Amino acid sequence: MAQVPGSLSEFLSAQRCVIRVALTRVRGSSPRNEGTEMFVAPGALWGTIGGGQLEYIAINAARDMLRDGALHQDLDVPLGPEIGQCCGGRVELNLTRMRASDKWAATERAALREEALPHVYVMGAGHVGRALANQLQHLPVRCILVDTRPEEIELCTANVDTRVSAIPEAEIWSAPAGSAFIVLTHDHGLDFLLTSAALERQDAAYVGMIGSATKRVKLRNWAHKNCDGQSIEQLNCPIGASGSRDKRPSVIAAFVVAEVMADLTSETAATALTGANQAPLLGNQTDRKGRLA
Numbered sequence: 186m187a188q189v190p191g192s193l194s195e196f197l198s199a200q201r202c203v204i205r206v207a208l209t210r211v212r213g214s215s216p217r218n219e220g221t222e223m224f225v226a227p228g229a230l231w232g233t234i235g236g237g238q239l240e241y242i243a244i245n246a247a248r249d250m251l252r253d254g255a256l257h258q259d260l261d262v263p264l265g266p267e268i269g270q271c272c273g274g275r276v277e278l279n280l281t282r283m284r285a286s287d288k289w290a291a292t293e294r295a296a297l298r299e300e301a302l303p304h305v306y307v308m309g310a311g312h313v314g315r316a317l318a319n320q321l322q323h324l325p326v327r328c329i330l331v332d333t334r335p336e337e338i339e340l341c342t343a344n345v346d347t348r349v350s351a352i353p354e355a356e357i358w359s360a361p362a363g364s365a366f367i368v369l370t371h372d373h374g375l376d377f378l379l380t381s382a383a384l385e386r387q388d389a390a391y392v393g394m395i396g397s398a399t400k401r402v403k404l405r406n407w408a409h410k411n412c413d414g415q416s417i418e419q420l421n422c423p424i425g426a427s428g429s430r431d432k433r434p435s436v437i438a439a440f441v442v443a444e445v446m447a448d449l450t451s452e453t454a455a456t457a458l459t460g461a462n463q464a465p466l467l468g469n470q471t472d473r474k475g476r477l478a
Contacts, residue, residue, distance in 0.1 A: 193224070193231055193295040197288040200226035204247035205281050205291065208234055213274030215264060222291070224283075227251055239264060239276065247280055256282045302327045303363055303390060303449050308353055308379050309370035310337040313395065316438035317367060318343035324446065331356050332370070354382045365391035365445050367424065377404050381412050384420060391448040393421035393441065 197203060206223040208215070216235025223232040223240070225247035234240050239262055250258060260278040281287065303326050307317045310332035318341055321328035328345040332338050335349045350356055357366060357379060366383040368376050376394055381404075383392040394404065401422040408415040425440030 194292045196224065196226075196229070196231040197283070197292060200224075200229060202226065202251050203283045203288070204250055205279075205283050205287065206234060206243045206247055207279045207281075208276055209279045210277040211274060212276070213264075215274045215276050222294075224291070225251075234278075243278055243280070250280060250282060299327075303365060304329060304360055305365045305367065305445060305449075306331060306356060306360060308332075308357075308366065308368045309395075310334070310341055310347070311369065311371055312434040313369050313437050313441075314367075315341050315343070316434040317441060318345045319435075320438055320442045321345065324442070326365075326446075326449065329356065333375075334371075354379055357382045357386070360386075362386075362388040363390050365389065365393075365449060367391075367393050367395075367441060367445065369395035369424075373400070373403075376400075377407050380404060380417075380420065380422075381408055381415060384408075384415060384417060385412070389419075391421065391445050392419060393424035393444070395424055396422055398423065 204225045206225060208217055208219050208221045211217075211219050216237065216239065217233070221232075221234050223230065223234045223243065225244055227248065230244065234243060242262060243260065246258060246260060249255070258280040260280065262276050262278065264274045264276065283291070305321055305326045305328050307314050307321070307328060307330045310318075310330050314330060314332070314337075318328055318330045322343045322345050328343070330338065330341055330343075330345050330347045331350055331353050333349070333351060333353060338347045338349050341347055348356060353370075353375070360366075366379070366389055368379045368383065370376050370379065373396075376396070380392065380394045383389055394400070396404075401417070401420070404420070404422070405417050408417055421444065425437055425444055427440045427443075429436065429440060431437075
């Protein structure tokens, strides 16, 4: 089986002839937004413009160009019964044979998008923390797994940043604006300290702490007494409160990841992020925060 390249740069370096497929205009409903790119080589692909018949048409057109030596083509595709798709919108595609300079520019754009990815700090590398890392590694975020215990960090096999820190709150203090913080350490006192530090920032896209409604009340009382009356209004606790009674780490992690991504890709968050081409996913924040503050 052929090895899948780990980055767009590796893909473009490995392919001599590549067609860049770009969504240049979207009218109505579409699987992806304007600016989305896909790269088509004779026997390989990188990226997606949404799948379905639209992508099938684009891939065929791109490979026809590669076979015929064409340099450029524009497509105007209705996403309706004409192609057996039911989005109902219409998209315009630009297909271009890539030169060396085009490959360099695409690599630079990818690097900028990588730098702009929201940071998700998983504070605690226990069973649930590692399960979160396993799932977040596949999503458009930069996951940082933090713990005071090197032996727990060593158990993580996910392709994420891992940090052993004697002062884990320092990771929260130095995080970029718009980060998400998921607190689930082995110590309730440390949970309170880290959650308070994340809430104190007032610029986090998401702050969540593992626990129950009772633990939330205890944190509220602790923060009011020890943190100058700090409010926990913006805290998600319990996290992943979907109603499921399944306590397996991977299941808990799945619900928490869905919750975090809903906040990170909300309309408000998407407006704040530059270079993002993901469609908004709006979550019902009021119902799941379990507010008792």
